[in-house]
Structure formats: C-alpha cells, structure tokens
Amino acid sequence: MIIIENINNNLYRNIKTIHFLTAFLAVFDIRKNIVRYVKAAHIPALFYRKNKVELLSANGHFLGLFNDTNYEERELKLEKGDRFFLYTDGITDIHNTDHEFFTEQRLAEIERLLGRP
DSSP states (O other): OHHHHHHHHHHHHHOOSSOOBOEEEEEEETTTTEEEEEEEBOOOEEEEETTEEEEEOOOOOOBTTSSSOOOOEEEEEOOTTOEEEOOOHHHHTOBOTTOOBOHHHHHHHHHHHHTOO
16 A cells, blocks of 8 residues: 555655654545555454454554565455454553453453444
C-alpha cells in the first residue's frame, strides 16, 4: 500500500534518531465490501465474524527504520456483522499483581462478550 510506504520513507529521511513507529492501516471500500490492510510491526487487529476471532497479520517492518521497505497488503471480503477491534500494546502489556499479562486472548474474549448482539 503506497500510503504506508510513503510514510515510512518520509520518516526514514526526517527522523535523525533511532526512534521508529508501528502502525496498522486499514482502508475500507464500502462499495465493494472489502477492507485492505497493512501492518508495520504493529500488533495484529482483532477481526470478528460469526463469534469467531482472527488476528489480522501481515508482514512489515517498523516505520522509519529502513528506507524503501515493502509492506504486505492483505484484503478481506466483508460480511454483515463483521467487526474490527484496533488497540495498542499498552493494553496487552499490562499485568496484574501476580505479574500475569493481560494478553491478546483475554482482550479477544472480552471484546467478543461485549460485542454480542
């Protein structure tokens, strides 16, 4: 997806430190009922269809780390009732007093329960 590649190259040229970013970019086409997405080293989005959850993965490096990086673009055909849940790793990296991390699995289960019709 040219958008993410342009953002990456711009960051690479203009960030003069070893900092970098992650991103998940999705473009919805409501006329064709599809979504195209790329992932730049970000945690996967959660995708819900008919009480099943899928982690939306795609290959891609951090933004701003390398010049002229290619990002894998994926596409999904959308159906009525499909849901997406985008989140930051700040949610899944928190832990309780027993030092158990929240995890993507717990997040997926909570979102599934909250999203029930």
